[in-house]
Amino acid sequence: MAYRLFIFTGLLLLAAKLGMASNDSHEVIGELLTTSCIDCHGSDSDTGFDVSALSYDFRDETQFRNWMKVFDRVSRGEMPPKDAVQPADELRAEALKRLQPSLIEANLKEQQVAGRVPSRRLTRNEYEHVLHDLLGIGGQIARFLPPENEAASFDVVADKQEMSSVHVRALLSAADLALDEAIQLTYKPNLGPRELDYYNSPYIQMWVDRELRRGGGTVFKTDKDVVTFRGANYVLRSDSNGIRFSVPGQYRISVTAAAHNPRSSITVSLKRQNDQQGQSELFAAWDLVSEDYRTVSTTKYLRPDDYIYVSADELDPAPDGKIIYNRAAQPASQFKGEGVRIRKVVIQGPLEEEWPPRQTRSLFPGVRWEFRKPEQRGNVRVYHPVYSKAPIEHIRDSVRVLATRAFGREVSDTEVDAFVSLARSGLDSGQGFVEAARVPLRAVLVSPELLFQTGSSGSLDGLSLARRLSAFLWRSLPDEELVRLAVDDNLTNPVVLAAQVDRMLADPKSTRFTHEFLDQWLGLSRIDETTPDAYLYPEYDDVLRRAMLDETRSFVEHLIHENLSTDNLIDSEFTFVNRKLAEHYGIEGVLGEEVRKVMLPEDSVRGGIITHASIAKITANGTVTTPVKRGNYVLTTLLGLPPNPPPPNVGSIEPDTRGATSIRETLAKHQEVETCAMCHRRIDPPGFALETFDPVGNYREQYRNSRGVMRELNAGLRYAHVDYDLGRPVDPSGVTEDGEVFGGIGEYKRHLLAYSEQVARNVVSKLLVFSTGAEIEFADRSEVEKILAAMKDDGYPMKSLIHQVVQSRLFKER
Numbered sequence: 001m002a003y004r005l006f007i008f009t010g011l012l013l014l015a016a017k018l019g020m021a022s023n024d025s026h027e028v029i030g031e032l033l034t035t036s037c038i039d040c041h042g043s044d045s046d047t048g049f050d051v052s053a054l055s056y057d058f059r060d061e062t063q064f065r066n067w068m069k070v071f072d073r074v075s076r077g078e079m080p081p082k083d084a085v086q087p088a089d090e091l092r093a094e095a096l097k098r099l100q101p102s103l104i105e106a107n108l109k110e111q112q113v114a115g116r117v118p119s120r121r122l123t124r125n126e127y128e129h130v131l132h133d134l135l136g137i138g139g140q141i142a143r144f145l146p147p148e149n150e151a152a153s154f155d156v157v158a159d160k161q162e163m164s165s166v167h168v169r170a171l172l173s174a175a176d177l178a179l180d181e182a183i184q185l186t187y188k189p190n191l192g193p194r195e196l197d198y199y200n201s202p203y204i205q206m207w208v209d210r211e212l213r214r215g216g217g218t219v220f221k222t223d224k225d226v227v228t229f230r231g232a233n234y235v236l237r238s239d240s241n242g243i244r245f246s247v248p249g250q251y252r253i254s255v256t257a258a259a260h261n262p263r264s265s266i267t268v269s270l271k272r273q274n275d276q277q278g279q280s281e282l283f284a285a286w287d288l289v290s291e292d293y294r295t296v297s298t299t300k301y302l303r304p305d306d307y308i309y310v311s312a313d314e315l316d317p318a319p320d321g322k323i324i325y326n327r328a329a330q331p332a333s334q335f336k337g338e339g340v341r342i343r344k345v346v347i348q349g350p351l352e353e354e355w356p357p358r359q360t361r362s363l364f365p366g367v368r369w370e371f372r373k374p375e376q377r378g379n380v381r382v383y384h385p386v387y388s389k390a391p392i393e394h395i396r397d398s399v400r401v402l403a404t405r406a407f408g409r410e411v412s413d414t415e416v417d418a419f420v421s422l423a424r425s426g427l428d429s430g431q432g433f434v435e436a437a438r439v440p441l442r443a444v445l446v447s448p449e450l451l452f453q454t455g456s457s458g459s460l461d462g463l464s465l466a467r468r469l470s471a472f473l474w475r476s477l478p479d480e481e482l483v484r485l486a487v488d489d490n491l492t493n494p495v496v497l498a499a500q501v502d503r504m505l506a507d508p509k510s511t512r513f514t515h516e517f518l519d520q521w522l523g524l525s526r527i528d529e530t531t532p533d534a535y536l537y538p539e540y541d542d543v544l545r546r547a548m549l550d551e552t553r554s555f556v557e558h559l560i561h562e563n564l565s566t567d568n569l570i571d572s573e574f575t576f577v578n579r580k581l582a583e584h585y586g587i588e589g590v591l592g593e594e595v596r597k598v599m600l601p602e603d604s605v606r607g608g609i610i611t612h613a614s615i616a617k618i619t620a621n622g623t624v625t626t627p628v629k630r631g632n633y634v635l636t637t638l639l640g641l642p643p644n645p646p647p648p649n650v651g652s653i654e655p656d657t658r659g660a661t662s663i664r665e666t667l668a669k670h671q672e673v674e675t676c677a678m679c680h681r682r683i684d685p686p687g688f689a690l691e692t693f694d695p696v697g698n699y700r701e702q703y704r705n706s707r708g709v710m711r712e713l714n715a716g717l718r719y720a721h722v723d724y725d726l727g728r729p730v731d732p733s734g735v736t737e738d739g740e741v742f743g744g745i746g747e748y749k750r751h752l753l754a755y756s757e758q759v760a761r762n763v764v765s766k767l768l769v770f771s772t773g774a775e776i777e778f779a780d781r782s783e784v785e786k787i788l789a790a791m792k793d794d795g796y797p798m799k800s801l802i803h804q805v806v807q808s809r810l811f812k813e814r
């Protein structure tokens with residue numbers, strides 16, 4: 001008691017000395033701390049948080065953060081713990097009431113001086129989109145820039161972004177690569193359709209004739225088709241069969257194919273490979289359900305160092321278990337394994353109507369291009385400029401056009417002169433027109449005005465508002481309509497601004513927003529961080545992975561476009577699947593490769609994002625699942641209420657995968673320790689409910705145990721053998737922190753629906769962070785609550801929440 005009195009007296013003396021708030025307020029707050037907190041959070045405790053070290057100097061960042069932590073934990077009822085002596089409700093409410101305005105006042109003073117958002121740099125993905133839109137190109141630029149700092153909730157958070165000499169060099173290189181793609185002055189490629197003639201390819205014939213011991217037996221020819229029993233890249237690669245992509249650009253690829261020996265659905269797909277960059281990508285897939293031929297097509301941006309190949313997936317071996325045929329023992333036509341019959345592959349591109357291409361002509365307005373035959377062939381420049389005025393004046397035109405689009409405003413003659421001066425020395429020394437012009441053009445592409453969103457604190461001007469809006473919904477620069485509205489001072493009109501939000505969300509470029517927002521908020525970008533055990537989960541492949549991502553992205557896009565409630569994130573009557581994912585989920589009657597909205601049966605375990613296979617995948621390690629990781633995901637990602645970090649000296653939980661000790665039993669031991677139990681009472685229940693789903697999103701009632709069998713893995717081929725046993729039963733039941741018993745995922749989701757406002761609060765907060773580039777600070781919370789209050793009666797519809805975010809004070813101020 002004497003110790004408490006000492007601390008209480010010390011806090012009062014410090015309050016009087018600093019004069020930061022009334023003594024009455026400090027007395028109330030001090031009483032709460034000394035009666036309810038000091039026993040567990042004193043200077044001699046091992047909790048890592050000492051309330052006796054608190055002062056009322058809210059100008060100190062550490063003190064401010066600690067007081068905010070006190071406010072949050074007390075207001076949420078996390079502290080004192082429920083099994084501890086509780087303060088009087090009146091004391092708790094009064095202390096919070098006295099503390100809140102002091103925290104808001106201190107936070108607002110800081111924002112008024114420095115603004116909420118420091119100077120924000122374009123992220124590497126945004127920079128790629130900007131270069132694509134400015135120059136009309138489509139190549140991968142982001143991968144050449146340094147990875148973003150992952151310390152913040154999103155890569156746009158300004159105070160966590162980095163800028164170093166490494167970034168500067170990478171930006172210069174990226175700009176050069178972009179100009180390389182934009183300026184195409186080599187020989188005009190064949191712009192018409194070309195057949196990738198597998199049937200008459202000597203390379204294919206070599207594999208048809210090859211002996212079994214040398215890799216043969218996976219492809220053969222009928223009278224009209226090439227038939228493959230594999231999804232491997234080495235046989236059907238385009239560069240080995242007569243087609244290379246001489247210039248970067250958009251290409252259209254058409255495939256005519258049929259199933260061979262079909263006993264179930266077979267997938268034919270197109271994959272891009274780049275051995276120099278170490279990249280492999282499935283970019284299109286179609287179902288073949290019979291021996292009837294099907295012609296399908298897609299477009300893809302390809303570079304000269306890429307090649308493509310036709311792949312086959314979901315192939316069953318022959319009924320006798322054989323996976324290849326032996327041409328010495330039987331004709332290939334008698335092999336009963338499933339395959340794909342490839343009749344025809346046609347490639348057209350780059351998809352340009354003239355040469356040099358549109359992006360080159362746009363970059364140099366007023367310049368005509370003349371073909372001059374070089375002394376020798378090769379990848380050399382054969383188109384040369386024909387001037388209508390002095391070369392430096394043509395460069396001036398190019399700079400003015402590019403800078404105007406890049407900066408979203410008219411550029412002055414002085415600014416243009418500064419850029420153009422960079423080309424003079426090259427022209428004077430006899431450097432070619434294009435080489436000289438690249439220097440100022442590159443300078444525009446790496447100029448601070450393009451790379452950074454800057455400005456003083458306070459309301460955004462029209463152009464800054466346009467840039468923030470386009471960065472939010474298009475991840476790029478504003479278009480001409482947005483710029484015109486900004487220049488005419490109309491964009492700040494709420495009605496006009498709302499109309500622009502609707503227009504931009506309806507534009508295909510808005511998929512950049514949904515993809516990148518979900519990649520970071522839900523963690524979809526981490527889907528490839530682990531590889532499922534191929535013997536435990538043989539159903540996982542690239543086609544299923546693609547459908548997993550499409551489900552979650554299409555689901556959220558549907559909530560936005562149809563303006564549906566955020567409650568659907570918790571539980572929904574529908575989801576988005578194609579035939580492949582529907583089979584994975586056990587949903588009948590879905591055919592074809594197109595992902596589409598499907599109503600779920602009443603007794604389905606699906607519905608809501610936490611039941612999506614993509615979420616099951618990113619919250620598992622490829623072999624096993626852990627309730628702690630999944631429970632933390634629900635609390636942090638869906639609810640926005642992350643648990644506190646574990647106390648010091650607590651080891652990680654490693655389940656015994658041999659089944660000797662269950663993860664549930666291991667976690668029960670942690671709940672016997674009070675410092676662990678406080679968090680595990682929150683974390684474990686959602687994790688237990690999600691044990692319903694295995695690491696690749698299957699619904700399960702038993703765990704799979706490996707048999708330890710190791711077989712050769714062949715791309716695209718399924719085995720007739722099962723290499724795992726079913727082990728212990730899954731127990732998805734539990735008791736929530738507030739004592740509600742649930743028997744499985746369905747009952748747990750019904751429990752979660754009671755927290756629908758918190759889910760909406762989290763969505764609004766994430767949208768505000770992603771759109772403004774600053775984390776939610778204490779003084780910002782009232783704006784979040786204002787949005788929630790306005791949308792409560794409507795059930796927090798997604799598109800309306802986006803509108804509310806854009807109309808908010810936080811979005812319209814720096």
